Each structure stands twice: as structure tokens, then as C-alpha cells.
Amino acid sequence: EDKVVQSPLSLVVHEGDTVTLNCSYEVTNFRSLLWYKQEKKAPTFLFMLTSSGIEKKSGRLSSILDKKELFSILNITATQTGDSAVYLCAVGGNSGNTPLVFGKGTRLSVIA
Amino acid sequence: DARVTQTPRHKVTEMGQEVTMRCQPILGHNTVFWYRQTMMQGLELLAYFRNRAPLDDSGMPKDRFSAEMPDATLATLKIQPSEPRDSAVYFCASGQGSGVAQETQYFGPGTRLLVL
Numbered sequence: 001e002d003k004v005v006q007s008p009l010s011l012v013v014h015e016g017d018t019v020t021l022n023c024s025y026e027v028t029n030f031r032s033l034l035w036y037k038q039e040k041k042a043p044t045f046l047f048m049l050t051s052s053g054i055e056k057k058s059g060r061l062s063s064i065l066d067k068k069e070l071f072s073i074l075n076i077t078a079t080q081t082g083d084s085a086v087y088l089c090a091v092g093g094n095s096g097n098t099p100l101v102f103g104k105g106t107r108l109s110v111i112a
Numbered sequence: 113d114a115r116v117t118q119t120p121r122h123k124v125t126e127m128g129q130e131v132t133m134r135c136q137p138i139l140g141h142n143t144v145f146w147y148r149q150t151m152m153q154g155l156e157l158l159a160y161f162r163n164r165a166p167l168d169d170s171g172m173p174k175d176r177f178s179a180e181m182p183d184a185t186l187a188t189l190k191i192q193p194s195e196p197r198d199s200a201v202y203f204c205a206s207g208q209g210s211g212v213a214q215e216t217q218y219f220g221p222g223t224r225l226l227v228l
Contacts, residue, residue: 034216041221041222042203042219042220042221042222043155043203043219044219045216045217045218048216088155100157100217101157102154102155102157103154104154105154
């Protein structure tokens with residue numbers, strides 16, 4: 001059974017800190033890994049990763065995938081209170097008709 | 113600004129009543145997903161459609177849940193009869209393309225359901 005495990009489950013940091021969120025997975029015939037940010041409402045798309053070692057970057061957020069060790073990290077530098085959210089990792093595997101399997105998320109709280 | 117829309121945004125109902133949730137995917141997207149999210153279980157996939165055809169609904173309790181796409185602009189999720197344990201936020205998401213490009217999903221705002 002495909003599985004996605006995120007750690008830590010929750011994290012509290014101060015503004016300006018750098019955080020690293022982890023996502024490990026077990027999936028048959030891996031295709032891609034996606035990161036989403038969920039604040040009060042619906043998840044919003046952050047990154048899609050398909051190849052090992054290539055960093056995706058958007059502002060203060062960056063993510064990288066290791067297909068050999070089966071994990072990804074999401075880094076946030078110089079955190080701000082607006083970064084407070086649940087960060088979801090999802091993995092697509094198997095045939096083209098199989099949708100994403102989501103992890104339970106990491107709840108990040110950034111305090112001033 | 114293309115987005116997925118869902119109605120209603122909130123629904124409070126009594127146990128045993130029928131609940132219908134609607135979703136309008138982003139125009140041109142060929143895949144629609146229904147998810148349920150609770151504090152305990154996180155995001156769970158209930159069903160999904162590609163080109164209006166149901167591909168997988170194994171995540172749904174078949175005796176009470178049903179999902180349909182009467183046309184390309186409307187997806188519905190029905191619960192009949194509803195039970196208190198169905199209380200959750202139900203998200204619809206849509207995507208476009210095939211293979212890897214299919215997998216970026218755009219979520220609607222969700223329907224928050226409370227069954228008393």
C-alpha cells in the first residue's frame with residue numbers, strides 16, 4: 001500500500017528562523033511528489049518534483065527530492081507569520097490513472 | 113482568474129437527511145477529484161473522474177455515498193442517508209493533462225458539512 005509520512009507533525013518557530021519539513025514515501029512506480037500549503041481553507045499548490053537532486057525554488061521556499069532515499073524536504077528561510085499553515089506532501093505513483101496519496105501534514109506555527 | 117467552485121460552502125443537516133455537494137471544475141480540466149478532510153484522518157480521496165468517467169471510487173462508503181459528473185462543468189457528491197461521522201470538509205479538485213502533468217490539482221474552497 002502506498003504511504004506518505006511527514007515529520008514533524010507540528011512545529012513552532014520564531015520569525016526569521018529557517019525550517020525544514022520532511023516527507024518520506026513508499027510508493028509503487030513513483031512518478032512525482034507535490035507540496036501544498038493549507039491555511040484556513042483549501043490546499044494551494046507549491047511545488048512538483050519529479051527528478052532527484054534538482055532544487056525547486058520560489059522566494060523563500062525551496063524543495064528537493066531524493067528518489068534513492070525516498071524522501072523530500074521543504075525549506076522555508078526567514079520565516080514570517082504568514083508562513084503559518086499546514087504543509088501537505090503528496091505522491092503520485094503506479095499507473096497514469098492513480099491519483100495522489102497525501103501525508104497527514106506538518107502544522108507550522110511562526111510566532112512574532 | 114480560473115478557479116474551482118463548490119456549493120454550498122457550509123451545510124448543517126440532521127442525521128438521515130440527503131446531502132448534495134456540487135463542484136464546478138476549472139474550464140478545460142479533464143480530471144475531478146473528491147476529497148474528505150478531518151482532523152483525525154487528514155485528506156482522504158473519495159473518488160475521481162477523468163473525462164467524466166469514474167476511475168476510482170474505492171474510498172467512498174458505497175452504501176451511502178455516490179459521485180457523478182452529469183457534464184464536464186458539474187460534479188456532484190451525494191450522501192444518503194447522512195450520519196454524524198460524515199461531518200468533515202469536502203474538497204473538490206480539478207486537474208488537466210495526462211501523466212505527470214495531470215497531477216497538479218487545484219482545490220476548491222470546500223464544503224464544510226456538519227451532521228447532527
